Each structure stands twice: as C-alpha cells, then as structure tokens.
Amino acid sequence: MMTTSSLNTESLLAIDIGDDLTRAILYDVAGGLYRFISAGISATTSFTPDSDVGEGVRKAIKQLRELTGRNLLDSDGNLIIPSQEDGSGVDQVAVTISIGLPLRAVAVGQIENISLESACRLAVTTYTEIIDTISLDDQRKQEAKIDAIIRAQPDVIVIAGGLEEGAWKSVVNLLEMVGLACYLLPGKRPEVLYAGNQALHDEIKALLDPYVSLQLAPNVRPTLDDEFIGTAQEQMADIFRKIKLSEFSGLQELDEWAGEKLLPTATGFGRIINFLSKVYNGNKGVLGIDVGVSTNTIAAAFRGDMVLSVYPWMKRWDGIKDLLADKGMWGIMRWLPFEITEDSVRDYLYNRIIYPNSIAVTREEMAVELALVRQIIRHALSEARPGMPMALGKSGEKNLPWFEPIVASGKLIVDMPTYAHSLLTILDALQPSGVTTIVLDQNNLTASLGASATVNPLMVVQVIESGAYLNLGTVISPVVDVRRGTPILRIRMTYEAGDEVNVEVKQGDLEILPLAPGKSVRLYLQPLHLADIGMGGPGRAGTVRVMGGVMGIVVDARGRPLQLPEDGGRRREMLVKWLKTFGIE
Amino acid sequence: MLPAEGRILVTSGQKVSPLDVVAEANLPTKHLIINIARELGLSSQQVDEVLHCKQGDKVNEGDVLAGPAGLIRRVVKAPGNGRVIFAGEGQVMLEFDQPPYGLRAGMPGVVTSLMPDRGVELQTTGVLIQGVWGNDKLDVGVMRVIKQENGNPLKSKDLDVKFKGAIVVGGYCNDLDILRTAAELPVRGLILGSMTSSLEPDASNMPFPIILIDGFGELPLNVAAYGVLQANDQREVVLNAERYSRWEFKRPEIIIPATTQDQPPDPVWTAELSPNQRVKIVRGPYRTEIGTLITLRSKLETFPSGLRAPAAVVRLNKAATVVVPLVNLEIIG
Numbered sequence: 001m002m003t004t005s006s007l008n009t010e011s012l013l014a015i016d017i018g019d020d021l022t023r024a025i026l027y028d029v030a031g032g033l034y035r036f037i038s039a040g041i042s043a044t045t046s047f048t049p050d051s052d053v054g055e056g057v058r059k060a061i062k063q064l065r066e067l068t069g070r071n072l073l074d075s076d077g078n079l080i081i082p083s084q085e086d087g088s089g090v091d092q093v094a095v096t097i098s099i100g101l102p103l104r105a106v107a108v109g110q111i112e113n114i115s116l117e118s119a120c121r122l123a124v125t126t127y128t129e130i131i132d133t134i135s136l137d138d139q140r141k142q143e144a145k146i147d148a149i150i151r152a153q154p155d156v157i158v159i160a161g162g163l164e165e166g167a168w169k170s171v172v173n174l175l176e177m178v179g180l181a182c183y184l185l186p187g188k189r190p191e192v193l194y195a196g197n198q199a200l201h202d203e204i205k206a207l208l209d210p211y212v213s214l215q216l217a218p219n220v221r222p223t224l225d226d227e228f229i230g231t232a233q234e235q236m237a238d239i240f241r242k243i244k245l246s247e248f249s250g251l252q253e254l255d256e257w258a259g260e261k262l263l264p265t266a267t268g269f270g271r272i273i274n275f276l277s278k279v280y281n282g283n284k285g286v287l288g289i290d291v292g293v294s295t296n297t298i299a300a301a302f303r304g305d306m307v308l309s310v311y312p313w314m315k316r317w318d319g320i321k322d323l324l325a326d327k328g329m330w331g332i333m334r335w336l337p338f339e340i341t342e343d344s345v346r347d348y349l350y351n352r353i354i355y356p357n358s359i360a361v362t363r364e365e366m367a368v369e370l371a372l373v374r375q376i377i378r379h380a381l382s383e384a385r386p387g388m389p390m391a392l393g394k395s396g397e398k399n400l401p402w403f404e405p406i407v408a409s410g411k412l413i414v415d416m417p418t419y420a421h422s423l424l425t426i427l428d429a430l431q432p433s434g435v436t437t438i439v440l441d442q443n444n445l446t447a448s449l450g451a452s453a454t455v456n457p458l459m460v461v462q463v464i465e466s467g468a469y470l471n472l473g474t475v476i477s478p479v480v481d482v483r484r485g486t487p488i489l490r491i492r493m494t495y496e497a498g499d500e501v502n503v504e505v506k507q508g509d510l511e512i513l514p515l516a517p518g519k520s521v522r523l524y525l526q527p528l529h530l531a532d533i534g535m536g537g538p539g540r541a542g543t544v545r546v547m548g549g550v551m552g553i554v555v556d557a558r559g560r561p562l563q564l565p566e567d568g569g570r571r572r573e574m575l576v577k578w579l580k581t582f583g584i585e
Numbered sequence: 586m587l588p589a590e591g592r593i594l595v596t597s598g599q600k601v602s603p604l605d606v607v608a609e610a611n612l613p614t615k616h617l618i619i620n621i622a623r624e625l626g627l628s629s630q631q632v633d634e635v636l637h638c639k640q641g642d643k644v645n646e647g648d649v650l651a652g653p654a655g656l657i658r659r660v661v662k663a664p665g666n667g668r669v670i671f672a673g674e675g676q677v678m679l680e681f682d683q684p685p686y687g688l689r690a691g692m693p694g695v696v697t698s699l700m701p702d703r704g705v706e707l708q709t710t711g712v713l714i715q716g717v718w719g720n721d722k723l724d725v726g727v728m729r730v731i732k733q734e735n736g737n738p739l740k741s742k743d744l745d746v747k748f749k750g751a752i753v754v755g756g757y758c759n760d761l762d763i764l765r766t767a768a769e770l771p772v773r774g775l776i777l778g779s780m781t782s783s784l785e786p787d788a789s790n791m792p793f794p795i796i797l798i799d800g801f802g803e804l805p806l807n808v809a810a811y812g813v814l815q816a817n818d819q820r821e822v823v824l825n826a827e828r829y830s831r832w833e834f835k836r837p838e839i840i841i842p843a844t845t846q847d848q849p850p851d852p853v854w855t856a857e858l859s860p861n862q863r864v865k866i867v868r869g870p871y872r873t874e875i876g877t878l879i880t881l882r883s884k885l886e887t888f889p890s891g892l893r894a895p896a897a898v899v900r901l902n903k904a905a906t907v908v909v910p911l912v913n914l915e916i917i918g
Binding site: 047100101141142143146147150151153180184185186187315316317343344346347348349350351352354355357358359360361362363365366369415416417418421 | 588589590610611612613614615616617618670678680717718781782783785800801802803828829830831832833834867868869870872888889890891892894909910912913915
C-alpha cells in the first residue's frame with residue numbers, strides 16, 4: 001500500500017449541508033495514512049434568525065475544534081487555509097449540499113419509452129422533481145405542451161432525443177416548442193440540458209441560447225439499446241450547484257473554499273460507488289443506498305459505469321402521498337409485526353413529514369419507522385432499476401442484479417437501535433441475490449469522500465481501507481423457485497484453523513452463522529435444485545473466502561422476490577420470528 | 586412574496602387589511618396556435634396577403650385575424666382577448682388575457698418596506714399562533730371557541746346556527762360530516778388541534794380555511810394554544826391557512842390583532858433549547874403536551890424505541906416530568 005510518507009500530506013475539511021444538519025468532517029494523516037479524524041455537527045442555518053448557511057458551518061467547525069482541539073477558524077471566523085505550523089487550519093476543502101426544495105424539472109424526449117425515459121433518468125440524477133414530461137407521443141396540442149412548460153415554471157428542462165446519425169427533424173420541432181415556451185415564460189428562465197443527437201448542437205445553440213442558459217451533453221441515448229447517463233449527470237450536478245448558489249445565502253463563500261467545486265451530496269455518494277466498481281472490477285456491480293431524512297439516493301455501478309437515482313420525496317408534503325399511493329400503504333403495513341390500523345399509521349407518517357427531524361420514542365413508532373424505510377428503499381429501487389447499467393448480471397427479471405458489495409449510508413439506515421436492525425432492514429428492502437457483503441457507512445462519510453476524490457484521491461483510498469466503514473455481514477441468498485422446506489444449498493465452512501462446519505439450507509430459512517469481525521472463513525457453496533448463487537449460472541457451485549462482519553454470515557433463503565403471507569396473523573408471526581433470529585426483541 | 590415578478594400596489598407606511606391585494610403579477614396564461622392556412626385553405630405564402638395582425642398586436646374577441654379568403658369569403662376571428670405572440674408561416678399564436686394573480690396581505694398591518702417587483706413587508710401587533718397544516722385558504726372573521734371537554738372530538742351537533750359566519754375553534758375532527766356541516770352553515774374557518782389523515786383530501790377542498798395546530802390524529806388542541814384562543818373568544822381573527830412549506834417560509838397562521846396601540850418588544854428568535862423554556866412535545870407518547878424544560882441531559886438517553894439521542898427533562902403541566910429527545914421538542918413563545 002502506498003503511504004503518505006513520500007507525499008506532501010494535506011488535511012481536508014469536508015462540509016456537508018443537509019436540510020437539517022450541517023457536518024464538518026476532518027480528514028488528516030495519522031500513523032502515516034489518511035484517516036477520518038472527527039466530525040462536528042450543527043443545525044443547518046438557512047432559516048431565521050441566521051438565514052445564512054455559513055453560520056451553521058462555522059458552528060459545526062467550532063464543535064470540531066472542541067472534539068479535536070484543532071483550530072480551523074481565525075478570530076474573524078475565516079477559515080484558516082492552508083494549515084499552519086502551529087497545527088491550525090486545513091489544506092483543502094470539499095463541500096456537498098442537499099438543502100432546499102428539489103429543482104423543478106420538465107423532461108423532454110423524442111419517443112416516450114426510449115429517449116423520454118432516458119431524459120427522466122438523467123433528470124433524477126440530482127435533487128429534482130419532474131413536474132411534466134413531453135414527447136412526440138404526447139397527444140396534447142402544441143400550445144398545450146407550451147402551456148404545460150410555462151405552468152411548470154421549471155428550474156431545468158432536460159432534453160434527450162434523436163439517435164446518433166438518426167433522423168433529426170422531429171427533434172428540432174420539439175426544441176422549437178421548448179424555445180418558444182422559454183421565450184414566453186414570465187420571470188426567470190430555466191437552465192436547459194440537451195443530451196440528444198450531437199449533430200444538432202449548432203442548431204440548438206441558435207434556437208435556445210438567446211432565451212436560456214444552455215448546456216450540451218453527450219447523447220444519453222445514442223442507439224435504441226444503449227444508454228449513457230454518465231457524463232451528462234455531472235452536468236446535471238453542475239446545474240443544481242448553480243441554482244442553489246443563487247438560492248442560499250452563504251453558499252457562495254463555501255463554493256470558493258471548495259475551489260468552485262461544490263457538489264450535490266448525491267453526486268459525491270455516486271462517485272465513491274463508481275470508484276469502488278472500478279476497484280472491484282469483478283463480474284458483479286456495486287450498489288450504494290443513501291437513505292436520508294428527506295432524500296433516498298441509489299447508485300448502481302458496474303466497472304465504472306454508474307447511474308445515480310435521487311428521490312427527494314420527503315422534501316415536500318405531497319412526497320409522502322406519492323409514496324403511499326397505489327400499494328404504498330400496504331408496502332408499509334405488511335412489515336409491521338403487530339396489529340394497527342392504516343389510519344393510525346398514516347397519521348403517524350403525516351406528522352413525521354411535519355417534523356422530519358424528530359425521532360421514534362416507542363417501540364411501535366420504531367416499527368413503523370423501520371417499515372417506512374423498507375418501503376422508501378423498495379419504491380426507489382423499483383424506479384431506479386430500469387436505469388441501472390445494462391451489463392449488470394442478474395437471476396430473474398424481478399430480482400436485484402448481482403452486487404458485491406452493497407454500501408448503505410444515511411441517517412435513517414445508520415441511526416437505528418442496533419446493527420441488526422440496519423442489516424435486517426437492508427435485507428428486507430433490497431432483497432439481494434447471491435453472495436454479497438453489506439457495508440455500513442456508519443459515519444456517513446461516503447458523500448464527503450466523493451467530493452474529495454478529485455482533490456485528494458489517495459485520501460479516499462486510504463480512508464475506505466481504514467475501517468471507517470463497518471462490515472455488517474456477508475449475505476448468501478440463493479435464488480430458486482421451489483417449495484418451502486426444500487433443501488436448496490449446502491455450505492461447507494472451513495475456518496482458518498482448518499475445522500469445518502456443514503450447513504444445509506432449506507427454502508424459507510433465515511439463519512445467522514457466527515463469524516467474528518476480522519476472522520475469515522472459506523465457504524464452499526453447493527446449490528441444490530438448480531438454485532442460483534451467482535457463481536455463473538443456476539446450480540453452479542463455488543468457493544468464496546469471506547471476512548466476518550458484526551452480524552457474521554447471514555443465509556437468507558426466504559425466497560426472491562420475498563413473498564410475505566397474505567394472512568395477517570401468519571405474516572406477523574413470521575416477522576417476529578425473523579426479528580428474533582436477528583436478536584431483535 | 587409574488588411567485589413571479591410583478592407590480593407593487595401599496596406604498597410604504599400604508600395601512601392594509603388582511604384581504605387587501607398588495608401586489609399582483611401576470612402568471613402563466615393560456616396560448617392558442619391557429620393554423621390560418623388550414624382554416625382558410627391557403628398556402629402559407631397566401632396567408633401573408635390576408636393576415637391582419639402582427640407580432641405584439643392586442644386583439645379582442647371577434648377581431649378578424651385573417652381573411653376573407655375563398656369563394657365563401659371565410660375569415661378567422663380571435664376567440665378571446667389577448668395578444669399576438671407570432672404571426673407568419675401560415676399560423677398565428679395568441680396569448681389570452683388572464684386576470685393577474687393578486688397577493689393578499691394576509692393580516693392587518695402597516696407596510697414597512699417594499700421589495701421591488703416581488704412583494705412587501707408588513708408589520709402588525711397581536712398574537713400569532715402557527716399551525717402545521719393548512720388548506721391554502723384565507724379569511725377573516727369573529728372567532729368562536731367550542732369548549733373542549735374530556736378530549737372529546739368535535740361533533741356535527743356542536744356546529745349549531747350560532748357559529749354561522751364564525752371562525753370556529755374545535756378540538757379534533759375525525760368525521761367528514763363535521764366538515765360538511767361546517768360548509769353548509771357556513772363557517773368562515775375552522776381551527777383544530779388535529780384531524781385524522783384520511784380527511785386530508787376533503788379538508789383540502791373545503792371552501793373555508795382550515796388550520797391544524799398540532800397535526801394529524803385524534804388529539805385535542807394543545808393547552809397553550811387553546812388557552813390563548815379561549816382568552817380571545819369572540820375577537821376578530823385572521824386565518825391564513827397557507828400550506829406548510831419550510832423552504833418557502835410558509836406556515837399556516839392565526840393572527841389575533843392587538844386592541845392596544847402599545848408596541849410590545851420584538852419577539853426574540855431562538856433555536857437553542859435551554860432550561861425554563863416553554864416547549865411542546867411533537868412526537869411520541871406525550872405528543873402535543875406543553876411543558877417546561879427543566880434540564881438538558883449531559884449524556885445520550887436510550888428510549889424504548891432503542892434509539893439513543895440527546896434529551897431533556899421536561900415538566901408537564903400536570904407536574905409530572907418526562908425525558909424527551911431534544912429533536913422532539915419545539916420552543917413555543
């Protein structure tokens with residue numbers, strides 16, 4: 001491993017401003033390697049009486065000083081940069097933000113289920129709410145589409161359409177309509193991101209440049225079968241940055257601290273997931289979920305191809321209604337291990353939106369909270385899955401692709417009563433397949449590391465390797481369609497000392513095989529009845545070496561997708577049994 | 586604040602009433618594209634010769650936009666009042682006139698400053714009670730408080746004819762019939778402690794403003810708000826049931842204008858919890874209870890949920906003390 005001894009070491013202050021909390025995270029060299037040192041936390045101060053996010057940042061930095069003894073601010077409250085000989089100050093700053101309402105977006109595409117879908121997926125790579133969508137398939141009259149754009153009062157219009165070297169006239173017609181709508185918009189004009197046929201760039205500049213701030217990106221849908229969101233999502237991030245800088249007092253100064261590289265928190269998160277996918281570079285992808293108080297982010301990457309999906313549902317009142325719509329309410333109710341009325345649960349959830357930062361006090365509230373987190377993740381996953389990198393392998397259309405590892409972050413998943421709560425919630429919500437390691441970002445560092453990656457990549461590598469992340473456990477989830485109770489997997493565990501344990505797994509089982517953190521074991525996995533464990537096909541056996549996590553090795557043979565009994569009594573009985581397996585009373 | 590740039594209709598120092606419009610803006614309107622060439626059976630080039638309008642022209646309903654043309658001397662008329670956005674290539678695009686959006690004062694007061702093109706700052710003296718949910722309506726009226734007894738819900742029979750035209754203060758509402766009865770009377774507004782969430786869609790569509798002070802569920806008004814409202818029974822109040830939006834600085838509000846001319850000291854803004862503050866518990870078993878913060882716990886507290894969090898000891902009005910997570914406390918004035 002490369003140490004910092006031969007390099008000019010540079011400390012880094014990462015600032016993350018969320019809707020409610022602002023964190024100041026210090027990274028520096030300790031014992032020759034970069035380490036996460038500590039984090040100071042303050043309330044975000046975008047509201048009265050401060051109305052300046054910089055105040056919250058300074059409070060968080062002051063708390064950091066109390067924790068570390070290191071002074072980062074001078075007597076006037078200015079950041080000391082670079083670090084001084086007396087140990088004060090820092091050398092680099094990275095800033096991530098997720099504050100404020102999501103951007104209002106209109107997505108425009110040539111064909112509804114091709115380029116419009118790509119435009120929508122591009123739009124949700126940062127904190128946006130898609131207010132309307134427009135395509136050639138749209139049956140509304142031209143003026144109705146124009147009025148729809150005007151009514152939406154968008155912050156951003158995302159346009160995709162036209163295959164590379166394909167027909168372009170219809171795309172130009174769409175763009176003329178967008179241009180006219182922008183011309184007619186009262187007040188501020190939106191940002192426009194065009195990610196369609198690149199042959200039209202000159203024409204688009206002539207059409208839209210006079211009325212909007214235009215950004216041109218590579219075609220996200222160059223062919224019918226290929227989708228490349230990668231580069232364009234960085235431009236979406238830049239649009240978010242630009243809009244938020246004008247929205248919040250104090251952000252401009254922070255952006256200057258960060259060398260004008262302020263990032264959406266979700267983008268920082270996605271960068272690390274992408275980085276890990278390059279490092280692991282195996283046959284599986286890397287999945288990241290960040291479940292925050294108001295936003296859920298999903299990043300799926302495969303060998304450097306990463307797609308980010310950001311769902312800021314809880315930032316607005318209607319978000320909870322959207323989450324509960326269709327079968328959403330049942331999606332929460334089915335995870336509750338006790339009887340309670342839908343009205344009571346809905347009352348609780350509505351109150352939770354009013355006080356998003358409050359916490360569960362009773363066991364019943366906690367159970368609803370855990371059920372809500374499962375539903376938030378599942379709902380986000382169902383939205384994000386169609387956009388995940390196409391090269392990801394999977395066993396069955398309904399199942400999660402093969403991922404190794406899965407990184408879980410965010411207040412709602414980290415701040416749980418025990419690690420068992422976190423792991424069981426992740427398993428129930430994601431329902432991973434095959435063999436995967438579940439890693440908990442217990443200090444919520446991922447986004448800040450992602451923002452730091454461009455200024456100090458070595459630091460990112462060393463912090464990730466430092467144990468700042470917690471291995472929750474290795475999960476083995478065979479995929480097979482057989483009756484409950486049928487043997488589906490034989491496991492031979494060979495410990496470091498050479499002793500062996502054999503386990504037979506039946507369909508429906510949920511078991512924990514203890515393996516202490518830091519200990520390793522060799523697993524020989526022999527699927528039965530053509531069960532698929534991600535070793536190259538149904539029935540294929542294989543050997544893997546796994547490291548112990550805080551929850552050991554979890555064998556989750558409950559079925560994929562996991563089906564809960566329709567009967568309430570049986571279902572609750574089963575949920576209680578699973579909770580007991582995880583030691584949750 | 587206006588949702589878009591507009592015009593300010595008041596001057597600094599001017600007195601305003603809650604329903605006065607203080608600023609207005611032209612918000613997005615409707616457009617119509619008329620294919621003149623198709624209507625008249627002409628080519629795009631031929632249309633230019635019979636076109637009677639150009640970009641920017643004001644038109645009234647019935648004005649001839651193009652024609653006559655053809656054997657039966659057909660014409661194309663404007664279907665409404667508006668202006669021409671473009672005219673050419675065989676088409677005319679119209680933008681119809683719409684009444685401007687009016688920004689109402691929402692409270693009685695004096696204009697203290699103007700924000701050019703966007704809004705005004707108002708100052709008033711009185712009691713302010715903020716709620717947590719509103720149905721986006723506004724009205725002014727005499728407040729009538731229905732006595733809260735034993736935490737019983739508001740009932741339809743409570744709303745007799747003496748509440749007609751009043752802003753009614755009730756406990757909590759768990760029955761759609763109550764809202765319907767209130768609409769039939771009609772009342773001018775409804776102030777509730779809470780309401781079951783299943784009524785939210787109907788409550789949103791009621792023709793009168795509704796404000797929830799404490800949230801959703803079946804809990805009576807918190808004692809602090811009830812006390813203030815009861816003390817001001819039969820007074821004129823403003824019910825501004827704006828939708829709660831933390832990012833747009835909007836919260837549903839009840840304003841009870843002061844009767845005295847004396848100017849009280851400005852309220853002190855604070856977000857920091859400290860002993861002796863009056864607080865409301867917003868979540869958990871003591872939700873909506875009012876108490877006094879006694880001490881801040883120096884260590885994290887573990888709650889029955891299993892969560893560990895910074896906490897405070899709060900003395901409730903019943904004299905009992907409870908330990909509450911700090912994040913579940915709201916400072917009240």
